[in-house]
Amino acid sequence: DQQVKQNSPSLSVQEGRISILNCDYTNSMFDYFLWYKKYPAEGPTFLISISSIKDKNEDGRFTVFLNKSAKHLSLHIVPSQPGDSAVYFCAASGTSGSRLTFGEGTQLTVNP
Amino acid sequence: EAEVAQSPRYKITEKSQAVAFWCDPISGHATLYWYRQILGQGPELLVQFQDESVVDDSQLPKDRFSAERLKGVDSTLKIQPAELGDSAMYLCASSFLAGDTGELFFGEGSRLTVL
Numbered sequence: 073d074q075q076v077k078q079n080s081p082s083l084s085v086q087e088g089r090i091s092i093l094n095c096d097y098t099n100s101m102f103d104y105f106l107w108y109k110k111y112p113a114e115g116p117t118f119l120i121s122i123s124s125i126k127d128k129n130e131d132g133r134f135t136v137f138l139n140k141s142a143k144h145l146s147l148h149i150v151p152s153q154p155g156d157s158a159v160y161f162c163a164a165s166g167t168s169g170s171r172l173t174f175g176e177g178t179q180l181t182v183n184p
Numbered sequence: 185e186a187e188v189a190q191s192p193r194y195k196i197t198e199k200s201q202a203v204a205f206w207c208d209p210i211s212g213h214a215t216l217y218w219y220r221q222i223l224g225q226g227p228e229l230l231v232q233f234q235d236e237s238v239v240d241d242s243q244l245p246k247d248r249f250s251a252e253r254l255k256g257v258d259s260t261l262k263i264q265p266a267e268l269g270d271s272a273m274y275l276c277a278s279s280f281l282a283g284d285t286g287e288l289f290f291g292e293g294s295r296l297t298v299l
Binding site: 081 | 224243
């Protein structure tokens with residue numbers, strides 16, 4: 073039962089353009105969502121998060137949008153840079169402090 | 185900069201052998217997690233500690249996996265006997281806040297290959 077799903081295994085964009093990574097979830101009890109970035113041979117690092125009481129959170133070039141009715145969130149990176157090339161994981165948790173459930177990840181490649 | 189330390193980085197073993205992974209979380213982080221990441225999948229929680237107590241081990245295959253955090257600081261994850269399907273990256277993470285709504289800090293992971 074995949075409760076957090078990232079349907080695109082990979083995404084390729086040109087430097088300077090927008091990268092949009094998508095994530096869908098099925099568990100309506102999830103109310104906190106996070107994005108992690110992972111470079112090869114390293115552990116995931118936290119990027120940005122959003123609570124279900126918000127529909128948008130912005131941090132520099134990174135913006136996360138949450139559509140609760142559609143159970144969908146997305147990560148926008150503008151402008152994309154070659155250093156952004158990594159695997160991006162979407163994750164979700166519930167109010168009870170239950171486990172963090174991760175999606176399968178999307179490999180982003182930003183071409184110079 | 186404080187970080188989560190894990191060892192070994194790489195481990196190759198034959199099936200039916202025992203393996204152990206060690207993790208030292210960021211100082212002051214009471215919550216420690218062990219995740220398993222199979223290639224092409226997202227990390228999956230195996231066990232979560234709050235101080236020295238296990239708060240969630242529902243996804244830990246207890247017939248072969250064990251985890252301990254005796255003094256509430258560093259932790260060991262053991263697999264005995266290892267099976268081919270255990271080949272994966274084993275990630276340790278810690279957080280200051282209890283529960284998963286806080287940011288997790290991950291170590292670099294221990295990559296296990298079972299032959």
